[in-house]
Amino acid sequence: MKHMPITTPPAKLAFVLPDLRGGGAERVMLTFANELAGFGYAPHLILARAEGVLMVDAQRAGLPITDLKVNRLRSVAAPLRDWLRQNKPSALVPAMWPLTSIAVWAARGTGVPVITTDHATLSDQYARKGMLHRLALRASIRATYPKARANVSVSAGSARDLERLGHLPDGRVKVIHNPVAMPNPQTGTAAWPAQARHRILAVGSLRWQKDFPTLLRALRLLLDRGCDGELVILGDGPDRAALSGLVRSLGLSDRVAMPGFTPHTGAYYASADLFVLSSSSEGFANVIVEALSHGLPIVSTDCPHGPAEILGARGIGRLTPVGDATALANGVEVTLREPRNPDAARARASDFRPDAATAKFLSLLPQPQSSKLARRA
Numbered sequence: 001m002k003h004m005p006i007t008t009p010p011a012k013l014a015f016v017l018p019d020l021r022g023g024g025a026e027r028v029m030l031t032f033a034n035e036l037a038g039f040g041y042a043p044h045l046i047l048a049r050a051e052g053v054l055m056v057d058a059q060r061a062g063l064p065i066t067d068l069k070v071n072r073l074r075s076v077a078a079p080l081r082d083w084l085r086q087n088k089p090s091a092l093v094p095a096m097w098p099l100t101s102i103a104v105w106a107a108r109g110t111g112v113p114v115i116t117t118d119h120a121t122l123s124d125q126y127a128r129k130g131m132l133h134r135l136a137l138r139a140s141i142r143a144t145y146p147k148a149r150a151n152v153s154v155s156a157g158s159a160r161d162l163e164r165l166g167h168l169p170d171g172r173v174k175v176i177h178n179p180v181a182m183p184n185p186q187t188g189t190a191a192w193p194a195q196a197r198h199r200i201l202a203v204g205s206l207r208w209q210k211d212f213p214t215l216l217r218a219l220r221l222l223l224d225r226g227c228d229g230e231l232v233i234l235g236d237g238p239d240r241a242a243l244s245g246l247v248r249s250l251g252l253s254d255r256v257a258m259p260g261f262t263p264h265t266g267a268y269y270a271s272a273d274l275f276v277l278s279s280s281s282e283g284f285a286n287v288i289v290e291a292l293s294h295g296l297p298i299v300s301t302d303c304p305h306g307p308a309e310i311l312g313a314r315g316i317g318r319l320t321p322v323g324d325a326t327a328l329a330n331g332v333e334v335t336l337r338e339p340r341n342p343d344a345a346r347a348r349a350s351d352f353r354p355d356a357a358t359a360k361f362l363s364l365l366p367q368p369q370s371s372k373l374a375r376r377a
Contacts, residue, residue: 010042012089013365014112016080016103017045018073018096020052022236022261023205024178024286025095025119028154030054031179032093034061035358041090041365046083048076048099053261073099080106090366091115091149097122097137104144113149115364119178121158121304123165124281125209141166150364154178154284157305174364177309179357180289182349188264190232190271193257198229198336201272201296203265203287204279206237206258211301213246215278217325220250222332229255229332232268236261269294274335280322282306292316293349295342299331310352316345 013036015029033043043063050067058065068079076099084092084107092114094103100116107114126137145151145166151173153159159173192199200219204210212233219231233243233256240258247256262268269275275291277300285306288298292310298317300307311317318335320327 010037010040011366012044012087013041014044014046014084014087014089014092016047016076016092016094016099018048018099019050020045020047020054020058022053022263024284025117026052026054027181027286028119028178029093029095029117030057030061030063031181031354032358032361033063035179035354036361036365039358039362044087044089046080048073053263057263073102076102077106081110084110084112088112093117095119098140100148101140101144104147108147113366114147115150115152116145116148117152117154118158118162118283119154120283121161121281123161124304128208138165138167141168146172150174152176152361152364155282155305155309157309158283161305174360176357176360177352178284178286178289179354180286180293180349180352181354182293183264183266183269183290185266185270185294188262188267190267191257191259192230192232192271194230194255196228196230196255198227199271199273200229200231200276200332201234201268201274201291202231202276202278203234203268203290204277205235206233206239206243208239209279209281210235211278211280211323212239212243214301214323214325214328215276216243216246216250216252216256218276218278218329218332219252219255221325221329223252223255225329225333227333227336229336231256232272233258234260234262234265234268265290266294269296272296274299274332276328276332277301277303277307278328279303279307285310288317289349289352292345295340295345297335297338297340297345299328299335301328310348314344314348315341316348 046066094100095117104114153173159175162173275296288310301322302319303322318331320331
């Protein structure tokens with residue numbers, strides 16, 4: 001009698017997010033999900049609300065999506081616990097506090113291990129929320145994170161910050177730099193406002209952490225010095241109206257464009273001369289790696305945390321003090337005069353390719369009983 005070979009179905013792996021808006025954390029989770037599908041896992045996306053510009057990318061990749069249909073994150077726990085009991089995934093990977101703490105609470109009693117992932121420096125991200133919010137942040141991390149199988153952050157600085165916030169043991173939070181999928185320069189088109197000699201690019205949400213006012217003031221200084229430059233800021237967010245007003249008041253309307261969020265950033269990277277990050281706080285700064293992948297020189301604030309870890313002393317970028325428009329303008333001016341080193345930039349970007357980050361993430365996951373793992377490992 002001939003026996004048929006026994007095949008083991010891929011192990012379910014659940015990623016939980018508020019939604020799929022066009023942010024860095026959402027892109028990272030989609031990248032991990034797509035990569036881990038080749039290692040014996042069946043990734044599932046669980047969303048508080050199934051909405052956002054990256055829904056198209058998730059659907060195109062064929063990722064199963066569960067819509068919890070809740071308007072507040074605190075309402076996620078009950079339907080998430082029901083889903084976990086019914087589906088029994090091999091692990092649950094929530095992204096971003098407070099969803100991380102909520103997911104740990106929801107998974108209690110289900111036997112599903114949780115790996116929390118944070119993508120920002122939490123003490124900075126929530127610094128403006130007030131003392132009560134900060135106390136809730138500290139207390140929830142301290143109560144829930146030790147109950148997870150593992151805690152992950154995206155840079156050494158943000159990991160140590162998380163340990164201090166939650167009074168976690170030194171080394172408890174593992175550092176896994178974000179996997180960065182490189183934008184394709186062949187998709188989309190880039191519209192620059194002035195066709196100036198120097199094209200400066202910035203990418204990020206239009207919110208206070210990105211400190212675009214300092215970048216706009218730096219551009220005004222550069223133009224006043226005779227630098228023929230223009231700026232495109234890709235992204236959207238709550239500060240759009242205020243930034244548009246600042247553009248007008250600085251007389252930059254013909255030199256600055258803010259076209260909003262676009263999935264086709266590659267065309268802008270490919271046609272830019274310089275990438276600038278002006279943030280007051282970062283978790284990692286994926287956009288620096290994306291810019292390096294296109295061989296661009298970088299001028300960045302030395303904000304906590306990420307830029308210094310990425311750029312180091314490799315001669316591929318320049319760091320300036322946070323919130324200092326004059327120093328940022330000086331950095332841009334000097335960098336534009338220097339010879340570019342695109343090969344060194346691309347080499348550094350390759351350190352953050354998705355397969356390198358995924359290999360580190362795999363070490364934290366329960367190993368699936370699947371032949372696919374052996375094929376790809």
